Amino acid sequence: MDKELGKRDGHFNEQDLDAITSKIGNLSKWRGIFSQQGLQFKDTVVKQKYPDSRKVEGESEDGAGASPGGSAKPSGYLVQFNAPYSIPKTFLVSTSLGGLPITLEEAVALRKILFGTAFQVFNYEWRKSHFRFRDPYSDLSYALEAERGGARSVQMAVQAFILKHLLFTRNSEVEDHNDKRMVKVSKKEQEKALAAALSDILWTAGEGAQSFVCLVTTECCFAPAINYKIDTYTERLQLFSFTDKAKLQQFVMEQIHCFKGEGSHGAILFLYSLLFSRTLEKLHKDLDHTTPYLLQLSLGNFTCRQALINLMLTGRASPNVFNGDLQSDDQGNLLRDPQHGILTRGDVGYLYWNRHEMDRDKLPQVGSMLKTPKLPIWLCNINSTFSMLFSTKRQLLSDWKMEHLFDLYFYTGQPLQAKAVKLTIDTHSHHWEEGMHEEEDDPEKRFPSVLMTVRTKWEGAVVDWNGTIPFY
Template identity: 60%
Template sequence: LMQSIRNILFGNTFHIFNYEWKKSFFKFREPFSDMSYALETERGGACAIQMVVQAYIIKYLLFNRPMNSDMMTVGEKEQRKALAAALTDILWTAGEEQTATVCLVTSERCFTPHMDYKLDNFTERLQLFTFKKKDDVKSFICEHIQCFKDEGSHGTILFLYSLIFSRTIDRMRADFDCTTTHLLHVSLGNFVCRQALLNLLLTGRATPHVFNGASLNDEQDEALAQPLHGVLTRSHVGYLLWNREQVGSMLKTPKLPIWVCNINGTYSVLFSPNRSLLSDWKMEHLFHLYFYNGQPTQLNTTMLTIDTHSHHWEAENNDIQGDPEKKFPSVEMTIRTKWEGSVIDWNGTVPFF
């Protein structure tokens, strides 16, 4: 079993998580502060997972609580509830809303390692708890929330294992296609999340591509052409990507106005408290989006004003010549992948991303 887990994670059985991953957990900012809803992430491979969880925490705080509660000042108890709700949402969706599995670490070994298996003194002690009701998953995670949010808990890895067991290895192999056989790849000496893992976190399926549906690869020989697997459903949280690959409408237009942004391999969140932003086109003329990049250096949530009714004379001035990155902050270019030609005002904040 542990060998299949390693294979689905790394594509081999000899890699183990590095120090950066092992020390990663779900750490909130100061309770009752302006940023109390926010998780603090460090740059590194686990950051992508933390930022998707951040998006689901925002979903809970904005759209799953009484309307008059203020998201920006949340106490410790509410932080724990929000984290438990976020983790539950993601695992339950991965289990096709029928079941979810939560992994915890025990003091004794639960798996007998294989002869040529490299020990990490952690994976061998996993214990699995499977549930058939979403409320039971949430209560269980609530009771054991310190296993995900305390320093030294390996919280992010535990959650990733829970995700794999909730989806199951067989289902994940069916989600994959000829372009992807595992969830992490090595980049600059660190393990980073592949698109299949991001899609699993966002949509419950580990499909490797960001377009809608399936498409055939450009293989000249028709016998070799195999379908490539994209996104099949709209999820609660969306995804925006600033590069040449076109994100499909399923990810660009989620059920709620919350997006995880991938900007040159770093992750951030954009969100709006206005639930009808995506269902009423009139709302999309002029609106606010809040931006958080997960870094300890960001001391306030940044409010951006998006104006999609840009006037032709502004468009001429905004004509993107040469390298767009030199002219506009990357986060603006990312927003324009959804609202093309929009004018973005940082409301006094110096553009930092």
Template identity: 55%
Template sequence: MSLRKILFGNTFHIFNYEWKKSFFKFREPHSNLSYALEAERGGARAVQMAVQAHIIKYLLFKRPVDSDLGEVGEKEQERALAAALADILWTAGEEHTATVSLVTPERCFTPHLDYKLDNFTEKLQLFSFKKKEDTRKFIYEHIQCFNEEGSHGVILFLYIHSLTALLNLLMTGRASPNVFNGTLSYDEDGSPLPQPLHGVLARSDMGYLHWSREQVGSMLKTPKLPIWVCNINGSYSVLFSPTRSLLSDWKMEHHFHLYFYNGQATQCSTAMLTIDTHSHHWEAGNGDNQGDPERRFPSLEMTIRTKWEGAAIDWNGTVPFF
């Protein structure tokens, strides 16, 4: 009942069909998208793309074999998912503890009269761990609870009250309700706020980019690893680079590649974009400098420019989308 109240504010609301059918489903093993999760439109996609960022982190920078996203087999997919979920849970537990929830065959408690059954929440059993490796092993041993159809795998990994707070929790380990740096105690005219607004306090492995009037702080724009969850017109996706030094050597940011995956089944290969921040401004070669930039340039490009202002972007033959 407490989980329901945290998430929905009451015990009557239940997850809809789209959420219930969502799980962590990989694309075909040993394909050019074998590293990628398949994510349909809807709220669950934000969770899936945040987990996708951690999967990329594991496959590129953390596994004890050559870092390569190509030709990932089924077992390696399962290991990557287990490592990603464990990494998120352990960080959220301030690297002291982690709790995993699994669905059991029988109800674990007797619901009250003011509780609406969903045949899911009332069957949850919690398992707590004091070591990250024990968490990873447990998830790997029960990976079918997260990656099989009908498992409600994404809901198992949810149960938090705000989408922004959830994304920050999944990316940074702290459920900050805002994406700016630090804490705001005063509004724009210098008047004290009734309550301080809490943002992101430190850089984390994952970043976040969003083209909107809500300014994303430098903590999220400049993560420790070159992996970003992107919010593009309310749809979530992942942008990444296999070049670890991209964010630690400013010379690398003159001319580099970024790879983009949006989670949709219609994307048949990873899009490679070439980013040029050094030679010319992005609007220099465009004769029409009037009107709404969103109508003249893909939203993904505008999102990238929130991090690399003025960058020219080449889709390398791919028809621009997003």
């Protein structure tokens, strides 16, 4: 009776305290076991008065938990542990594979170039992102599925290089039949195209000298530190170095499941590989005072800054889209810090349009280096959402006569799109059509976004959707 009264009064005897201490010890032991296996606990809170009540997540979407100045959990709540979120063992490589373990200093530098701080980690949307193809032999068998989120720009940039490989690299002598061959891509060809695309981007970032591939192993590479927040995969990275592109592509192909498998963190691993291939030192030289790091928080998610987009497309993390480096301002005054633009024309191009900027004179002026790539493939940033425009005809950019009337395919990456839309572009003068929709109140109806995006490259062009109801 006294013992029960003691508990109700908030007091415990020595035997009770020993039992509690033992349970805490067991909890620490299991946390260590989970950590050794690459697993991570996620805190949840439940009402103490109602043990069967629904659990309320205590961790924010980005996995950061409460902010330093945030309010504490209300009284009457008890911290418990939920099932861990981790990379499945099937995607963890052995340390005997021959890579170099990441150091604490490299992990901190990696976080800072991405987020500006080593205490920020990727949120759930990024962690679940990987490179998932549509069904083999379907109308979109060549295409990646990219859901809305910050990693979509990474997935669609890789999609551009997949198209490069499928259309203009493999069996290029049968280019005239590209339209039909695009729907005959097998699962094995999908994997080869993905390996070729990833390797192509990494090799360009490494300037054709040395590139890295980052994979997650079963063991931590460094001890926890107060200046770094653990995420259970960055601190387990092994870096594999390559000075031969063919060997790089072969290795990526052998480990392709680590990039395309669900739960593999494939988009993050590719991003890490890209940054190490460029090297952190060169990344700081690429950036100027306008862009201190590569990701920015937008609408609750981390999105890629222009410098990261340019890094994937050109191999250099230039923060701007104009040609060359800007040394002077509009008045001809020498800038204290030059602004870095695009120095070379790449295989894949870039187009930009945002309807919220159409009346403001804030639209970035994309230079010819990005607008006119070597191949007719463009990564498009339309209203802050990434998509693709591409042609199956290599001659489109080399024969001016072909630019009078030609077809482009438009693909958004969204799961609901069943096939790429075939757009017919007419670049002849149609001045009489300019006033057809002037009475429309909706700017999107007067100036459809896809049309305006195309016009940033082909001024005055008209777009025929060939029977498809315009949806973009």
